[in-house]
Amino acid sequence: MTEQEFYDKVGKTNGWDFSAIQCISEGVEWDFYGEVMKKSSSSHILLDIGTGGGEKVLKIAGSFSLIIGIDNSKEMIHTARTNLEKSSAANVRFFQLSAETLEFPKGFFDLASSRHCSFNALELAKVLKKGGYFLTQQVSEGDKLNLKKAFGRGQSFGEKEGSLKEMYIRDLKAAGFSKVAAFEYDADEYYKKPEDLIFLLTHTPIIPNFGEKPGDLAVMNAFIEENLGEQGIRTNSKRFLLIAER
Template structure:
């Protein structure tokens, strides 16, 4: 998905649900991590945090009490509009949201103590530029073989990409640009969707299966997928993520 496609897709999502997946019933029974709670462990009350690809800002607002100031940026106008409405309806006055390209972060050099980026593209050079010395960068990304059985059924998505390619690219870029300590973590766990509607919600609000629903054949394939992957716990697929923690 190129930058223009990304903006169009997430503008559409922002107008319909603001990236709020709280209504979707999905669970895992294996150990994972809580990305933003991991970020808070690094934060001090005096810190300024940047969140790249902040979406509707819901996750950032949940940790607003952990820092002096939190700034969220997103490429999508609709997402930022949603985030700005969410902050007005929250009890916090220390969070602000801006429409901004992660390849051109419009803040001064060494402005942020901590930078987070969850499921969004980022520029390694821009992260290094705006992060203070001794600052920490956290990112969590979706691995290429996330939702592997779904992509296998539909024959499209990132199934044809080498798993681990994105992780290795980011690791190499962060090391080459001068981060002193770079560590990677990953998990691959079973994920269960309670109903067909929950799975449809996922597929129509994420680019896992590109252009899902535009062809009537997609719903025939989805029905087959559900029949093949229905369990007592729900409709099973996999959730595969990697996390990188880099200290400058």
């Protein structure tokens, strides 16, 4: 299964809505879309890259004049449009588009956001107004580290910590963003039941081909036994946040 096929499968299943998972986090230092709203105005237009099922932007629709959410996955956009129909938001639109080519007028957006999705800094610089902001939250290389070590594989496993953050900062500065502020946290996560953790691993690329390799079940059972405590099954959530001014 290719990465695109994987994302289409997840989009059809739940649109990246993991709200049913019972998980406690300790040490999370920001709420990403809360940070986006801090830069918002009722007259602003927001571009959300990698919008998934649109759940996040539909919740903040009242803070903007218009929100346009894009995703490369057909199934994700189908889910987002279904969620839009169920909502009361009249100022949100979803389109299947690649972040590599942003087909919008120059300087059209006041703000742009990208949560756990890659982006093209040069394209963003074209469609953002001067003085506008781009905010992105990304998964750090050290995320879910004890899980990756247990399975001997995983998303960005073995890569140098901070490499992705440094690359994105360089790209944004080269594209003409005048200021780039960086933040990060490494929070503890506790999943209440094995089913909660298994759902996460089944619907994300954290452990590639989770459950399909011989021995995965035995590794999972050993991991749960070793990391189960009073609050649940412990792992970590490592994230970085970039706020760039155009």
